[in-house]
Amino acid sequence: MAKKIDKKAAILDAMLDLVVKRGFHDAPMSALARKSGASPGVIYHYFPSKNDLIRALYQRVAAVKHRAFFEGYSHDMSARESLLHIWLNAYRFYRTHRKEARFLDQYLSSGYCKTSEDEEAESADPTVKRIMKWMRPKKHGGVLKDLPPEAIDSLTLGLAASLAKAPKAFSKDTLTRIAETVWTAIAEE
Amino acid sequence: MAKKIDKKAAILDAMLDLVVKRGFHDAPMSALARKSGASPGVIYHYFPSKNDLIRALYQRVAAVKHRAFFEGYSHDMSARESLLHIWLNAYRFYRTHRKEARFLDQYLSSGYCKTSEDEEAESADPTVKRIMKWMRPKKHGGVLKDLPPEAIDSLTLGLAASLAKAPKAFSKDTLTRIAETVWTAIAEE
DNA sequence: TCGATTAGAACGAACGTTCGATCTAGAAAC
DNA sequence: GTTTCTAGATCGAACGTTCGTTCTAATCGA
Incomplete structure (x- = not known):
């Protein structure tokens, strides 16, 4: 076994x-x-086939990523705390799993397999759902400025992924400072 | 001919x-x-080969992109004006050249060919050089906050690329508002 | 007529996949 | 305790297909 x-x-x-x-x-x-x-x-x-193998690999990697993003997250965190926490988790994940990061980049842009099902599975997660309630414009019941969801995503997780690709690692201080800059850029008030 | x-x-x-x-x-x-x-x-x-063909395609696409990014740019623009102008150009390019955008994504993440030469050619352009003088932290002679270059890139062009992937196009007003939000987030002062 | 251009058959290599043989470890039978 | 049985794990040669590329002969424009 x-x-x-x-x-x-x-x-x-x-x-x-x-x-x-x-x-x-x-x-x-x-x-x-x-x-x-x-x-x-x-x-x-x-x-059963090479395609299935690669899809299985994607699912394994996505699961590890998902777990890493929400590690240490608790439901009583404020929206700001949640974002900062998950953002740092994301950076750490991309930083310590560079191969996985490169694989995800490639898989998602290659159209190797359909991704719609995968995305649906992701957004069905209750923790993700809970966070998504906050991470939207104020006028839709969230706490953010009126920005399109793609912008939110790019400014937060996209930024974390980009920073992780830099040759040198950034200090926790630098990262926290950046995360706070981002927060003030996207949060209402 | x-x-x-x-x-x-x-x-x-x-x-x-x-x-x-x-x-x-x-x-x-x-x-x-x-x-x-x-x-x-x-x-x-x-x-001569499939590899050469694909590299030629990349160079053609990259040239179109480069031209599109700097269309209408003039040297007497302020740093802020430059960024806003180029940012809008970038969005427009990714929006009106979706195939090219998808190709670039795939080419750059696939490791199909070496990209170091291409990047060097890009950064040798005098216009790019001129802009790069401004687009760096204040303490290095630029006008921006002390953020890593990867952050600047992701927050500006990365964001434009992400927005362009949305199913619906954004109005020029919305885009200008977003660009200004970004500018205030990354500019010193 | 002659060199450049083209079509498409043909090439060997490499691809993803299959398949029967062999191995292994643990349950069943005695 | 030893032997028998069995189901899954493993191997590697081989399959038919398709790959990137080449070649030859026909065609075209000058």
Whole structure:
């Protein structure tokens, strides 16, 4: 049983490496077999096809990301506290999971698989729902300026992802300062 | 001569469509030949390899983008005016060139080709140089808050790109308001 | 007629996938 | 305790397909 899980994980790990190092267009099953130490046959024992494998990898990565974003979050935080907390979590995740970050970038822009279902699953999460109640313009019951949701997203999580790509890590002080700048830019009042 | 250019352009157009619709991993030369109306032989008459073709496409797209960003820009604009102007240009470009935007996303995150040379060529442009003198923290001679360059980029052009991906277009008023919000967020004073 | 341009058949290599053989570990039977 | 059975895990050669690319012969414009 342990063997089973290990091999499956090893295959996904190897595919993550492969996609990050060589790109979707150059990640053949032969290389995956070599890298993961699993024969082609065994890969197809665990995954019905290459597409399913990559989608499974995406789901694993997305789950890790989701957990990381909400780590330490509690429901009694104010909207401002929530945003600052999750924003720092996001930066930390992208910073400590650079391979995963690069994979997500590539997966989401490649159209490799449909993403609509994935997004629906994400937004069905009760914690996400709760936060989304605040993260919208004041006139819709939230606490933010009247900005389009894409702007909110880009100014917060998009910024965290961009900062994480910088060669050097930023200090917690710098990050907090940036997060507060962002908060004042998007919050009403 | 006109024929020659037309055919070459038709090939690049078809590849753009193909990559946007099916992704880098599923854009074979056979499909390109069908779509562009050029036989494989002709394609290899104009481009030495698939890699070169895609890189040529990237350069064409990047050039269009560069031109669009600086359209109407003049050297006597203030830093604030420059940013607002270029920001609106960027939004308009991403909005009216959605295929190109999707291609750039994919190309840049796929690691299909080395991008270092391309970036160097970009930053060698005298107009870009001039603007970059202003777009940096005050303590380095610019007019901005002390934010990392990645933050500046994400908060300005990254935001424009994100907004352009929204299903509906935003009015010029809304956009100007957003641009001004961004300016106050990143400018010193 | 001659060089440039083109179409499309053809190439070897590499692709994703399949398949029968083999191995392994633990349950069942005695 | 030993043997038998079995279901899943594993392997790697092989399959048919499709890939990127090349080649040859036909066509075109001068």
